[in-house]
Amino acid sequence: MRTVVILGAGAPNGVGGALARRFGREGCHVVVSGRTQAKVDATAHEVVSAGGSAEGFSADVTCQDSLDALFAHISAIGQPLEAVVFNAGSNRPIAFEVLTAEEFEDYWRVGCLGAFLTAKRAMPVLAKQGSGSLFFTGASASMRGRPNFGHFASSKAGLRNLVQALAREYGPRGVHVAHVVIDGVVDGDIVQNRFGGYIESLGEDGALLPDAVADAFWSIHQQHRSAWTHEIDLRPYKEAW
Numbered sequence: 001m002r003t004v005v006i007l008g009a010g011a012p013n014g015v016g017g018a019l020a021r022r023f024g025r026e027g028c029h030v031v032v033s034g035r036t037q038a039k040v041d042a043t044a045h046e047v048v049s050a051g052g053s054a055e056g057f058s059a060d061v062t063c064q065d066s067l068d069a070l071f072a073h074i075s076a077i078g079q080p081l082e083a084v085v086f087n088a089g090s091n092r093p094i095a096f097e098v099l100t101a102e103e104f105e106d107y108w109r110v111g112c113l114g115a116f117l118t119a120k121r122a123m124p125v126l127a128k129q130g131s132g133s134l135f136f137t138g139a140s141a142s143m144r145g146r147p148n149f150g151h152f153a154s155s156k157a158g159l160r161n162l163v164q165a166l167a168r169e170y171g172p173r174g175v176h177v178a179h180v181v182i183d184g185v186v187d188g189d190i191v192q193n194r195f196g197g198y199i200e201s202l203g204e205d206g207a208l209l210p211d212a213v214a215d216a217f218w219s220i221h222q223q224h225r226s227a228w229t230h231e232i233d234l235r236p237y238k239e240a241w
Helices: 015-025 037-049 064-077 101-129 150-173 189-195 210-221
Strands: 003-007 029-034 053-058 081-086 133-139 176-182 231-234
Touching: 003 015, 003 064, 003 101, 015 029, 015 037, 015 053, 015 081, 015 210, 029 037, 029 064, 037 053, 053 064, 064 101, 081 101, 101 133, 101 150, 133 150, 133 210, 150 176, 176 210, 210 231
Parallel strands: 003 029, 003 081, 029 053, 081 133, 133 176, 176 231
Antiparallel strands: none
């Protein structure tokens, strides 16, 4: 059995939870990581209930000590590291005139610095193996900035360029590095809880289904190294882009 780590998988009904279930279904031992132990345990329980192998591990991607503990635990499991997926982050509109420096930095710390700190710990393991995947969840904001989302776009654009640099440096060493751009609203707990009937207003298949997103990640992970994808964009069929 090989180990997969999903960072930012607190909500069972979301991209992180779907990723945990997808990799668990393929026979991987999934370490589900997020800031809230109860949430990651709930996601891990879903994987186990479906016949897979999983455990929850509370970790904060902005805290080096927390990530050190996570990767020490992964090392202690003693299995090859199949994949690390960085899915941490959140998003909400904030008008620039009221955006504070603290908020701007918080988004950067989670979405960009957190990815850097994660890669610093994952990449030595994967490079030594000469195999494995390191994937990052991006957004349409990775490609362009829009009104009220300067904080989010800055973080995601920085993440995208970091991932490109990692891919060019470590791809030749056997590590598959990819950036998955999610262009649209995900039909998960976060949006459903915060914005009420917005998902319903989009109509049938107007939002990305978490399980469909997870299928795309798995497909990239399965690619032969002679035809690797570095970046892919996913959006609902009727999303304006």
